[in-house]
Amino acid sequence: MAKLTLYFGPGACSLVPHIALEEAGVAFEPKPLALRKGQQRSPEYLALNPEGKVPLLLVDGRPLTENVAIAVYLAKSFPAAKLLPMGDPEAEAQAISLLSWCASGVHTRIGPFFGPQRLCDLPDSADNVKKLAGEDTAKNFALIEKQLSGKQWALGDQWSIIDAYFFVFWRWANFLKIDVSAYSNYAKHAAKMAERPSVKRALARETEASAALEKAA
C-alpha cells in the first residue's frame, strides 16, 4: 500500500480528504499547516504544491492536489469505503458532477468571505464583495437543501465524500455567521455528519493541530 501524507489546514477544505481517509480507515501521516501564518507559502511547501494551497496528498512522496482529484484517488484506492459510486458510468459521472460543483461552484463563492480583498482591492469594496458572495452562497445552499431533500445523504442512502464537502461549507457558514435558518435538510445533514465517528476523529485531530500551531512561534 502507498504511504499517504495529508497536508491540511485546520478547518479548511482539506477537511474533505481528511474525513475520507478516516472513513476509509487508512493509515496516513497528518501534516497540519497554519494557513493564517502563511505556512502554505513556505519554499518547502511550494516545492510540493506551487499553488500554495491545501489539501495536498503525497502518495509515496508524489504530490496530488485538488480536492476532486484526491477524492477520486481515494475512492478508487479504497473501494470498500464506498467514498464514491463505482461501476455504473452514469452514477460515477453524476457524483463527479456534484463534487466538481462543490469545488468550482460553491467553494469559490463562499471563499471570498475569508479574503474579499483578493477579489477586489478597490477602497471600501470588501462589503460589496461579501454581499455578492452571500447572494451566490444563498443560491448554492438552496441547491444543497434541494439535493438533500428526501435523502439520507447527498447521493441517497449511501454516504459519500460529497457529504464531507457539504459539511465543510456548513461549518464555514456557521463560523461566518451566515443565516442558515432556511435550510432544514442541510441542518439535519450536518447534525448527522457531526455524529459520524470518522468526522469526530478528523475534527479532533484538526482541533488539536490548530491549538499546537497557534502555540508554535
Ligand SMILES: N[C@@H](CCC(=O)N[C@@H](CS)C(=O)NCC(=O)O)C(=O)O
Ligand atoms: N481548488 C482547490 C482549492 C483549494 C483551496 O482554495 N484551499 C484553501 C483552503 S480552503 C487554501 O489552501 N488557502 C490558502 C491560500 O490561498 O493561501 C481544491 O479544491 O483543492
